[in-house]
Amino acid sequence: MIFSMENCIKKYFITTYGCQMNLHESEKIAGILTSLGYEEANSEVDADIIVFNTCCIRENAEDRAEGNIGALKQLKRKKKDLIIAVGGCMTQQPGFANELHQKFPFIDIIFGTHNLEDFANLLKRKLSSKKKIIDVLEKEGPIKEGTPKTRTSYPNAWVNITYGCNNFCTYCIVPYVRGRERSRKLEDVVNECKSLIKEGYKEITLLGQNVNSYGNDLKDTDFATLIREVSKIKGKFRLKFMTNHPKDFTEKLIIAISESDKVCHTVHLPVQAGSDRILKLMNRKYTRNDYFEKINLLRKYIPDVAITTDIMVGFPTETEEDFLDTVDLVEKVGFSGAFTFIYSKRDGTPAAKMDGQIDEEVSKRRIMKLIELQNSTNRKQSEEYLNKTIEILCEGFDEKKNMYLGRDTHGRMAYFSSQEDMIGQFVFVKILKTGGMSLMGELVR
Ligand code: SF4
Incomplete structure (x- = not known):
């Protein structure tokens, strides 16, 4: 029998x-698996290891993850050596890992958010012991630098600047599953950004649950300083960041x-609601x-700034009057985009215990009104x-x-035709047609 090299290469498939x-x-998990010799598989059926990187911010993300994990039962039965690993926010919730193990005993590795960067060891333990590994750390540890990454979003590259959150918004599970806020050292962030620009990335997005409070746990630095330092890196590139918190969005920043x-003239400033009571x-x-006041300051210093937001409807006890305050705020600000959500009850958060949960039909009517309003502004x-004629960074092909x-x-999306591959290039496009959020145009040489 002849074995080709191809047969020896193990493959991974990650669902995020x-x-x-x-x-x-997930880029870090992919990086770790790549460093162990794995390659990406085209589908779950071709994979030797399948990883689910889960989310628990909203109930439907959890339901989808559980549905997709359950659907692998048959595949696992046929393919005994297949490894199924589940990690992320969902498994980090107290008691959830054991519940998941009971429900889906065919899962091989269950890990959490605090030991994701230790995935190589978890996998090695699984392969050497053949036992199920359930390893979810209760507390976050120090930040780990140097985890390999297999990036998937060229020409953009994501760069973590903080982990965790200290804000405890009453509807949000994040502080319970991501731990307290920790900032990466300024030089580590700047060095990573420098390497990315050298490698040819054209856009950097700094990531954190609340990037504006970057540096609160470090000496002599803050987010404004970080923005200035990354902006000093030579070369043409765009700088973005998410997500922001209005209370920490300062005039200095x-x-x-x-x-x-370098910084794009678009700011995502989640307002969540327009009623002071809510x-x-x-x-x-x-x-x-x-x-x-923050909106006025932003428009004073950056007159052409595009402001986008997150809005939640149906928070416990939200009255029609509260909702109309939100509508009024949306009309007054004139957002360039809004992610609208219906409140999703998360066990373990203070809001889940509040009286006055809102009827789903009421929330649906409210969200439809907001979507219509925002669509007309768009x-x-x-x-x-x-x-x-606008300058765009070409990021893909539809x-x-x-x-x-x-x-x-x-942040406005524009489409154009070209015979040449334009991905990763800054190009000028004359807009000839508009529709909703997107624009159509022709390339201007
Ligand atoms: S700031 Fe964001 S991540 Fe932190 S608790 Fe509030 S909503 Fe959740």
């Missing part, structure tokens, strides 16, 4: 749920953004007036682009439209 933070963590030639119940630590803002796509400094 949730936010950019999780996508980047706004000035640093306005003075950088903001207080959410423990957001700002009022609607504080929020308006359409109006898109129309202003007509016949203008097979369905048969066109390249990219974003301008305000």
Whole structure:
């Protein structure tokens, strides 16, 4: 029998749920597996190891993950050596790892958010002992540097700057599953960014649950300083960051953004609600007036800034009047984009114990109203682009439209045709057609 090298190469398949933070963590798991000699598989059926990197921020992400894990039972039965690993926020919830093990005894490795970077050892333990590994650390440890990464989002590269969160918004499970906020050292972040630019990345997105409080646990540094230092790196690239918290979004930071030639003129500033009563119940630590003040400051220093937000409807006890305060705020600010959500009850959070949970039909009606309002703002803002020429960073190719796509400094998506591969290039596009959030145009040489 002849064995080709191909037969010897082990393959991995990773499914990620949730936010950019999780996508980047999956890049770390992929990096670790690559360093162990694994290659990416095209599908679960071809894989020797399948990893689920889960999210527990909303109930539907958990349900989807459990559904997808359950669907592997047959495959595992046929392929005895297949390794199935489940980690991330979902498994980090108290008692959840054991529940998962009971429900799906065919899972080989269950790990949490605090030992994700130790995945190589978890896998080695599994391979050498053949036993199930359930290893979820209760507490976060010090930040680990040097974890390999197999990046998947060229021309963008994600860079963690903080881990964990100290804010304890009453609806949010993150502080319980990601631990207290820890900042990476400024020089480690800057050095990683320098290497990425050298490797040819054209956009860096700094990541943290609340990037604005970067450095609170370090001496003599803060997020404004970090922005200035990364902006000094030579070369043409864009700098983005997420996510922000209005209470920590300072004038000093706004000035640093306005003075950088790298930072994109788009800021994601999650407001969550427009009613002071609800903001207080959410423990957001700002009022609607504080929020308006931040918006005014942003527009004073960066007149063309595009502001996007997150809005939640149906928080416990939200009245029609509270909701109308949110509608009013959305109308007054004129956001360039809004991620709208219906409140999702998370066990273990203070909001889950609050009286006055809102009927789903009421929440659905409220979210539809907000979506309509935001869509009409998007359409109006898109129309202003007509016949203008904008610089975009080409980030991909849309097979369905048969066109390249990219974003301008305000985060607005534009499509264009080209015979040449344009991914990773800054190009000028004249906008000829608009629709909703996206724009269509032609390449201008
Ligand atoms: S700032 Fe609030 S919403 Fe954001 S991760 Fe922290 S607790 Fe959750």
